[in-house]
Amino acid sequence: MNVAIKETSATIRTLEVSIPQDGLKPAYEKKVKEYTKEVQIKGFRPGMVPRAMIISRFGSSIRNEAIDDTINSVVRDELAKANIVPVGRGKMEDFKDDKIAPITFKLVIEVDPPIEIKGYKETGITVPQIIVGEVEMMDEMTQMRTMYAKHNPVSRPAQKGDLVEGKYVKVMIGGEEMPLPENPAFKATIGDSTTPGFDEGLAGLSKGSEKTILFVYPADHKDAVYAGKTAQFTVVVNEVSDVELPELDDEFAKQLGLESIEVLKERMTENMVGQRRGQAKAKAQEEAIDVLIAKNSFEVAESRVKNWVAHQLHRNEQHDEDHEHEDPTPEQMQAMGPQAVREIKKFRILEYIVKTETIKVTQADVDGRIQAMAMQYGVDFETIKGSLRQSGRINEIREDLKFQKALDLIVGE
Helix, strand or coil, X not given: CEEEEEECCCCEEEEEEEECHHHHHHHHHHHHHHHHHHCXXXXXXXXXXXXXXXXXXXXXXXXXXXXXXXXXXXXXXXXXXXXXXXXXCCXXXXXXXXXXXXXXXXXXXXXXXXXXXXXXXXXXXXXXXXXXXXXXXXXXXXXXXXXXXXXXXXXXXXXXXXXXEEEEEEEEECCEEECCCCCCEEEEECCCXXXXXXXXXXXXXXXXXXXXXXXXXXXXXXXXXXXXXXXXXXXXXXXXXXXXXXCCCHHHHHHCXXXXXXXXXXXXXXXXXXHHHHHXXXXXXXHHHHHHHHHXXXXXXXXXXXXXXXXXXXXXXXXXXXXXXXXXXXXXXXXXXXXXXXXXXXHHHHHHHHHHCCCCCCHHXXXXXXXXXXXXXXXXXXXXXXXXXXXXXXXXXXXXXXHHHHHHHHCCC
């Protein structure tokens, strides 16, 4: 056996392999024995078929299987000796076998290049201080009051602040009639709608009224399909209700399980700060990753990129055999490739930091994450923990927490 390994590029290794014909003998003899045990031929008891007959009938298949097994064994051993971990399957080139001279071929494999990440403790990115002002907090309180408001049906025409409930009869957007939704009902509070022109058109209508409301969507509407377009909505009003907001007092706080309005304000401020800080922290961490990618140049194996893109395209089709081994198209690779490269680099950078800093996760860390999941899904802690342990996802949580600690590190936390 003769194997030479060449570094073709940062991500590619080429194995030039030569296997003498007699190097096939061990695998060939093993296959002959397996065929002898397994093959059933009329007139012979199992395991008693003559060797010559086995070779006569199945010699070609046996030889091909012996070649495959020998190649796999040689390649596996040589890669282990060289401490090379392939990324994906190798590509065989220039295979030659005349059954006399040694079998020769090249095997091109991809690898993750070794990396050294510098400056991960000095990215210059930090999480900004979050301050929630009185006005912002009161806006949040107003939304909460709206959630607990009483709706009192009235017979008078609708006015600002009223809740109008009805159904769509006809919808025209940009002069084109649109199909009605499966449930054409709507609710709108006059003066508090995302499409002001529509709820203003409801003003003055009473229960049973029908009207075609003409308005124009804002040019900066979140849905580009509607932005700046003229709309005509024909509606029928089913109910008009006066909206009675609860007072911001201790009684309202007690409704929410808190002892006073001051405690409610403190709790809401804490929650707003926590939520915004989480968002700011995530943004800072992504910015820090971009800094490290820019400062530490390294290549990404093409098969890694292909696998990432394929996974994103088919992650909701895990049990669809038609898509299981489907490669992305060139167009998909062009569109999603840059994002794939960034995400793979992010993973490798965090993996390097976890290993270099010997980042560990305690059981308390894991239990804290599980407790948060239990609260989020309204499930008992021990129940969800048992389910996660049974499915093997506890290890996933542990690894994810290590990466979270690495992300904290690069923003100075």
